Amino acid sequence: MFNSKFGSxxxxxxxxxxxxxxxxxHIDYCGYSVLPMAVEQDMLIAVEPVKTQTLQLANTNPxxxxxSTSSNNIQIDKTKPLWHNYFLCGFKGIQEHFxxxxxxxxxxxxxxxxxxxSGLSSSSALVCCAGLVTLTVLGxxxxxxxxxxxCAKSERYIGTEGGGMDQSISFLAEEGTAxxxxxxxxxxxxxxxxxxxxxxxxxxxVEMNKAATSHFNIRVMECRLAAKLLAKYRGxxxxxxxxxxxxxxxxxxxxxxxxxxxxxxxxxxxxxxxxVCRCLGISLQELRTQILSPNTQDVPIFKLYQRAKHVYSExxxxxxxxxxCEEAPDDTVQLLGELMNQSHASCRDMxxxxxxxxxxxxxxxxxxxxxxxxxxxxGWGGCTVSLVPADKLTSFLAxxxxxxxxxxxxxxxxxxxxxxATKPGGGALVFLEA
Ligand code: GLA
Numbered sequence: 001m002f003n004s005k006f007g008s009x010x011x012x013x014x015x016x017x018x019x020x021x022x023x024x025x026h027i028d029y030c031g032y033s034v035l036p037m038a039v040e041q042d043m044l045i046a047v048e049p050v051k052t053q054t055l056q057l058a059n060t061n062p063x064x065x066x067x068s069t070s071s072n073n074i075q076i077d078k079t080k081p082l083w084h085n086y087f088l089c090g091f092k093g094i095q096e097h098f099x100x101x102x103x104x105x106x107x108x109x110x111x112x113x114x115x116x117x118s119g120l121s122s123s124s125a126l127v128c129c130a131g132l133v134t135l136t137v138l139g140x141x142x143x144x145x146x147x148x149x150x151c152a153k154s155e156r157y158i159g160t161e162g163g164g165m166d167q168s169i170s171f172l173a174e175e176g177t178a179x180x181x182x183x184x185x186x187x188x189x190x191x192x193x194x195x196x197x198x199x200x201x202x203x204x205x206v207e208m209n210k211a212a213t214s215h216f217n218i219r220v221m222e223c224r225l226a227a228k229l230l231a232k233y234r235g236x237x238x239x240x241x242x243x244x245x246x247x248x249x250x251x252x253x254x255x256x257x258x259x260x261x262x263x264x265x266x267x268x269x270x271x272x273x274x275x276v277c278r279c280l281g282i283s284l285q286e287l288r289t290q291i292l293s294p295n296t297q298d299v300p301i302f303k304l305y306q307r308a309k310h311v312y313s314e315x316x317x318x319x320x321x322x323x324x325c326e327e328a329p330d331d332t333v334q335l336l337g338e339l340m341n342q343s344h345a346s347c348r349d350m351x352x353x354x355x356x357x358x359x360x361x362x363x364x365x366x367x368x369x370x371x372x373x374x375x376x377x378x379g380w381g382g383c384t385v386s387l388v389p390a391d392k393l394t395s396f397l398a399x400x401x402x403x404x405x406x407x408x409x410x411x412x413x414x415x416x417x418x419x420x421a422t423k424p425g426g427g428a429l430v431f432l433e434a
Contacts, residue, residue, distance in 0.1 A: 002046045005058045005066075006107040010046035012136060016129035016428035017042040018114035018121045019169045020201055020385050021376045022178055022193075023343050024318040026351055028163025030223050031245025032315035033182045035191060035322065036165055037424035038173030039201070041114040043122070043129040047106055049137045054105040055091065057084050061112070071103040078159035078294075081211035083110075085158055086123050090130030093154025098140060106137055117207035119377025124166030127155045128428055136430050144171040144427065145186050160211050161220040161293055173427035180322050191325050193424070197333045198393055200386045201376070202365060202400060203418040204357040208381030214295045215380055219351065221296045223311060226266065226304040228291070229279050230258075233265035238280070244311050255316040262308045270301035303352070310350035317343055337371025337387050344374035353379030361404055362386070368399040393421060 002010050017038040024034030050056075057067045067084035069075075074092045076085050087110070095103055110129075114122035131151045135142060142150070148171040152164035168181045172188040179188040193199070210216040223244055230247045231238035241247060248258050271279075277287050288297050317339045324335050344362050348354040358375045361384050365373035370386035377383065388396050401419055 001058075001060055002048075002107075002109045005109060006048060006056065008048055008107070010109070011048050012433065013044060013046050013431040014129050014132045014136065014428065015042045015044045015431070016125045016132060016170045017173060017425050018125045019166055019173070020120060020199065020383070020422060021165065022199065022385060023321050023340060023374070024165075024314060025343060025347055025375070025377075025379070026219060026223075026353060027311050027314050027318070028165040028181070028183065029161060029220050029243070030163075030227075030311045030315075031183055031243040032311065033180055033318055034163075034165045035178060035180055035318050036169040037178035037193075037199075037422075038169055038427060039114070039120060039422050040425045041112075041120065042425075043110065043112040043114065043125040045111075045129050045133050046109045047133050047137065048108075050105045050107055052105045053102065056105070056107045057087055057110065058108070059083065059110045064110075071105050072101060076157040078157070081123075081158055081209055083126070086126040086155070087130040089154045089157045090127040090132075090151055091134045092157060093127075093150045094131050094134040094138070094140075096154070097142075097150050098138070100138075103134070104137060106133070108133065115203060117209045117382065118203050119208070119375070119379065119382025120201070121166040121170070121377065123158075123211070124151070124155060124162075125170055127151050128167050128170040132428050132430060147171050147428075149186055158211050159217075159295065161217050162210075169427075171428050173425060175424060175426040177424050180318070191322050193325060194328065194332045194336065197336075197371070197387050197389050198421045198423070200365070200370070200388050200393070200396065200419070200421050201383050202361055202386065202404070203383045204355070204361050204381060205405075205418065206355055206357045206381030208378065210378045210380075213380075214299075215353070216378055217293045217296050218299055219307065219353065221292050221299070222302045222304055222307040224291065225271075225276055225302055226262075226308040226311075229276070229304060230261060230265050230308065232280060234261065244308060245315075248312075255312050255319075258312040259309065262305060262312065266305040266308060268305045270303050272301060273299070276302060276304075306350040306352070310346045313346055313350075314343060333371050333387060333389060340372030340374045340385070340387060341366070347375055347379060351379075355380055357381070358384060364400055364403045365396075368392075368403070369396045388421075397421075
């Protein structure tokens with residue numbers, strides 16, 4: 001296909017994997033550690049550097065049209081999350097990092113098997129893959145941590161205020177192990193998953209593209225406002241505080257204490273923008289221009305109490321999960337499953353990032369033998385991840401398939417990838433021709 005598109009052959013190939021987040025949802029952008037693993041599904045790009053300054057992109061999937069632009073003038077349209085914009089994010093990130101205004105052109109053919117809009121991070125895999133393609137074309141070197149940080153930052157050109165989980169695991173993943181990803185500074189530690197159980201991904205088939213709606217950024221802003229209100233309540237300098245983790249570290253207290261402080265400082269009734277302004281002593285204009293993102297300016301209510309409760313409790317669950325994996329007691333699988341179930345309940349009730357299909361799917365998964373099941377990724381659609389004892393896997397897959405997927409009213413575009421067992425895969429790689 002490369003040959004018929006560009007009339008030449010590729011010089012090298014780059015792959016970057018998608019991921020499944022085992023536990024720790026919507027807390028990376030609050031500064032807290034998360035626990036993902038790479039999946040085997042990935043983005044793969046075939047590349048030929050060219051002498052002209054033209055970037056030509058094609059995709060093996062006919063749904064994604066060809067695109068071409070001058071490599072000196074990269075424009076990323078925030079209003080529509082078109083596929084090529086994710087490539088441009090990675091490209092621009094590397095270009096800016098090295099302060100280059102002139103970049104050579106290239107011909108790229110993109111192929112991917114991560115179901116899109118399913119919470120398995122196809123978009124970040126494309127950003128990371130494009131970043132590594134660009135670095136390779138330039139003949140430069142960066143560490144995996146630097147690449148992950150650059151790509152996390154540059155993906156925000158698309159307009160979503162994501163954390164760094166997806167890009168970090170895409171670069172730092174290693175086959176056979178999940179990773180605890182910690183931020184500031186970014187680092188990844190192996191987490192050995194229990195033998196005797198497998199993680200199964202199931203797609204709810206409800207598509208959710210986090211860049212196409214404001215759900216995601218509203219949550220990021222609610223956490224930001226909650227952090228500022230908590231900081232002010234405890235007499236901290238709240239102006240520069242952006243993340244819930246900063247409040248905890250500045251106060252030097254435990255996550256459990258942060259849950260108590262949240263109970264004291266915030267109320268469960270939603271906050272209007274006017275109330276937030278009163279609490280912080282700022283004007284609506286300041287709230288809009290100095291705190292909120294462009295697509296959250298007109299949000300009528302903010303649920304600060306619920307969001308903060310989710311974040312602090314989820315951050316604690318991640319640490320418990322890791323501890324149980326390390327200590328490996330006899331009932332490891334059951335304990336891990338309980339944490340995953342609690343995580344789903346908190347995502348559904350406190351963070352409100354689930355949807356009826358995801359709730360139904362986790363119920364079905366638990367009914368047919370999963371010790372734990374939860375939504376994974378941003379939510380509002382996409383996939384669940386379930387922890388299933390290995391000896392129940394075959395019957396689990398058959399029963400879930402029948403109970404969820406054999407209903408005629410489902411949109412089964414990605415049926416093949418809808419339900420599959422997965423194990424920790426490796427990170428991004430460059431393949432050079434021998
Ligand atoms: C998306 C973001 C991540 C993370 C998850 C939710 O995948 O890109 O940074 O916030 O949602 O856990």
